[in-house]
Amino acid sequence: MRADERSLGIMTRCQGSHFVDKGYYKKLTLYGRKHGMRVFVFSPRQVNFSSRTVRGFEYRNGSWQPNTFPLPALIYDRCFVGPSYRHYKPFVEKLQNDRNITFLGHGLSGKWQVHQMLTQSPQLASLLPPTEILSLATVNDMLQQYGAVVIKPMAGTHGIGVVRIKETKSGYEATGRNRENQPFRRLIRDSAGLKTFIASFTSGRKFLVQPYLKLHTPDGTPFDVRVLVQKNGQGDWETTGKAVRLGDKRSITSNLHGGGKAQPLSAFLSRHFKPAVHSKIETTINQVAEKLPRFLEECHGRLVELGIDVGIDTSGNVWIIEVNSRPGRTVFRLIDDPIAKRHSITQPVRYAHYLMKERVGGY
Template sequence: MLANQKSLGIITICRGSSFVEKGYYKKLTLIGRKAGIRVFVFSPRQVDFSTRTVTGFEYRDGNWRSGTFPLPAYIYDRCFVGPSYRHYKPFVEKLQNDPSITFLGHGLSGKWQVHQMLIKSPLLAKWLPPTSLFSFPKLQQTLKRHGSAIIKPIAGTHGIGVVRIDQTGDSYHLTGRNLENQPFSKTIRTQNGLNTYLAGFIGGRTFLVQPYLSLHTPDGTPFDVRVLVQKNGNGEWETTGKAVRLGNKQSITSNLHGGGKAAPLPIFLAKHFSEKTRSKIEMQLDQLVAELPPFLELEHGRLVELGIDVGIDTSGNIWIIEVNSRPGRTVFRMIDDPKARLHSITQPVRYARYLMKHA
């Protein structure tokens, strides 16, 4: 086996020698080393296809050190989709189209594309909230039917730009997070005023509109369930862990970046739901987790891991809120689940080794 076939390159957005998730990549490097796999980090913009080399960083002797490495045969994509991603996307696609490179998984597109794939499954479709691309008529239609709506950017993260809109008579009350991720609350007296405000807020970006769902505890604390599923060392899907993320009462989302907290799922369900409802929730969660990863992979192409965010409304119904192909792992540290934390880090290396063995 050639040297580059025993190496795993992590692509991420680098600004000089600065990149996020250094702690996670350090652990991946050390786990990879034990498995005989060389792990290093690089920007997709720092690839020289003529020499088949990359400029990147490797964790050695207690520090991240820069160097030039052979273009790896296996790549773990951790380029988060955000405002700067458009500068990286063409370079990521060039790597994806290289016949001698295998990506552990291909990143999912925006929320709308994922919704359009999942709705093809009769089982998953019943857990998807009614969702449309945003337009002012669609918003009014949703408000007329449900009284409240949520709008969200198709490529947003961390709850940024998610807004709840409640209609009372001719007035509209807006609560959510602005584009700087700051919470805000605003009342607008007319439909024209609402349209003018939202036109400025949305700008040229694409948003979705959905009915507002009561995804909160009886005392009004927003929450969701984060399920992390990953490919294991046999190339099969496995559930790494489940945890509840709780937001602030002033917030409409449970995102940890908005100052949220975490709780173990069984304890949380026991506190807030009857035994009968709890068992229904757990059964549906198991069905969802068994169906979604393989179905989405058939529609989308190879995936390595998914963070599935599931809402539970006050009646105990579950809803698929979001599916993320570049999930974080913080929640398992917050609930002190060492097994899930360890698995969340080791599984990508195990899956990489599986692909290398079966190349």
């Protein structure tokens, strides 16, 4: 097997030598090297398709060193979608269409598209909150029906731009996080003010609207459950870990980037729910972890890992809040789960090994 056929390129956004998740990529590199695989980080904008090479960075001798690499046989897509993704998209698509390159998985396109796919599943559709594309009419309709709604950007991450709007005696109250991920609360006098607020806050970006679900503890602490599922070294889906993320009481979201904390799932559920409800919640979450990845892959195409965010309301009902194809792993370090932490790092390399063997019929 040629050297480039034993290579794994981590595709991400690089500004020179600056890129996020360096600690994670360092661990992937060292684990891959132990198993005869060369791992490096690159930006899709640095690919030279004529020479089939790419400028990137490899962790060696204690630091990230620049180099020019042959295009890798396998690509691990960590190119997070956001407002500037349009600058990367043409290069990503050209790599995806290259017959000599295999992507470990293809990134999900957005919250609305994922929601539309999951509504087709008989087992999962009932766990999805009612969801619509945001307009003043859909906000007003849901406010009339539920009294409070949540608006969220279609392509947002880390809880940024998620806002609860609820009716009050004197008008409306908007609570959430702005574009700088800072918490805010605003009182709005009337429907004309609400229209102005929504137009200004969304500012041309596409948003979704859902009923506000009471996803908090009895003392008002928002929380959700992060479930990490990944492909293993046999090409099968496996649950790596589950953990609760708790947010600030001033916030409506529990994302760790907003100052949240983490706890093990079972201990948390036993504190806040009766045994029968606790058992039912865990059973439902396990069913979601088993069924969702396979169903989504059938609709979407190959995936390598998913972060499934599950909400549990005050009545013990389980809701699928969000599915992320480029999930973070911080939560398992915070709850001191060494097995989940280790697997979260090693599984992508194991799956890459599996795909390499599939490509060449064994070493």
